[in-house]
Amino acid sequence: MAAALPYRDLNSYLRQRFGERVQKITLDAGLTCPNRDGRVGTGGCLYCNARGSGTGAWVRGQSLAAQMAEGMSRLGRRYGAAKFIAYFQSFSNTYAPLARLKDLYDAVLDFPQVVGLSIGTRPDCLPDEVLDLLAGYARERLVWLELGLQSAHDATLARLNRGHDVACFTAAVCRAAAQGLAVVAHVILGLPEEGPEEIAATAAYLGRLPLHGVKMHLLYVVKDSGLARLHAAGEYACLTEDRYVNLAADFIERLPPHLVIHRLTSDPHPEELLAPAWCLDKSRVLGRLQEEFARRGCRQGDRWDG
Secondary structure, eight states, rough: OOOSSSOOBBHHHHHHHSSOEEEEEEEEESSOOTTTTSOOOOOOOTTTTTTTTTTTTTTTTOOOHHHHHHHHHHHHHHHOEEEEEEEEEEOTOOOOHHHHHHHHHHHHHHHHTTEEEEEOOOOOOOOOOHHHHHHHHHHEEEEEEEEEEEOOOOHHHHHHHSOOOHHHHHHHHHHHHTTEEOOOOOOOOOTTTTTTHHHHHHHHHHHTTTOOOEEEEEEEEETHHHHHHHHHHTOOOOOOOOHHHHHHHHHHHHHHSSSEEEEEEOOOOOOTTTEEGGGGOOOHHHHHHHHHHHTTTTOOOOOOOO
């Protein structure tokens, strides 16, 4: 039997809940973002490009049904999985008329192998009627609402051109949790002008919220992003692998032990990545992080101030 991980990992959580391996299928529903279409802004976040960290499948003409079928086949072969979570990843997946959102969500829930939804979006894209819709699904299925925060510091959010503040995120989490929704916060380590103190404060902030889990990764540079221009001009330097491992371990130590760690490192598209190259070796980064916990003799929650 494999040794227990020093943090509450997602795979173990899903096995405990469903009794078997469950895999997420990444989906592109052809939606956009208020930080791109002009409602909030037009340039997008500093680190984001026109693909929105997604697969680009919708632009290629691949329907949601086709994306689901391909994902189930591929992940079933690779991992032996028979149950899946439909992950709406690209851009803001609550940013559309309610009827369209319901059609999109219902289309993937029609697959009997799908045991849940994971909806990636922004904290300023959660009208009451959308929360009501998701809460309805959550009465019968697993539903995760994945909200981008990135940092608990308004000055950083302004530098990133996020288009919302920390108070907006706090309010969104509390509204969603009041509806019984499980909220997963997205954070990034290595943001411009942030160091260990700012990162520790973000972890402490998350520990005070009614969250289900956290997703984290380093700030990496992709082509055609605002960050790419800063990097080319020598105005932004990426974290080294050693530095990321150290900061990530610090961060996890400060998180409450009940939070599920949904992600610990990045999955950038290799053809888009400009830097750092080391983040493409995900297995090595995860292995080094476990080694760092072993070296410290610590685990998630050891420095939580709750």
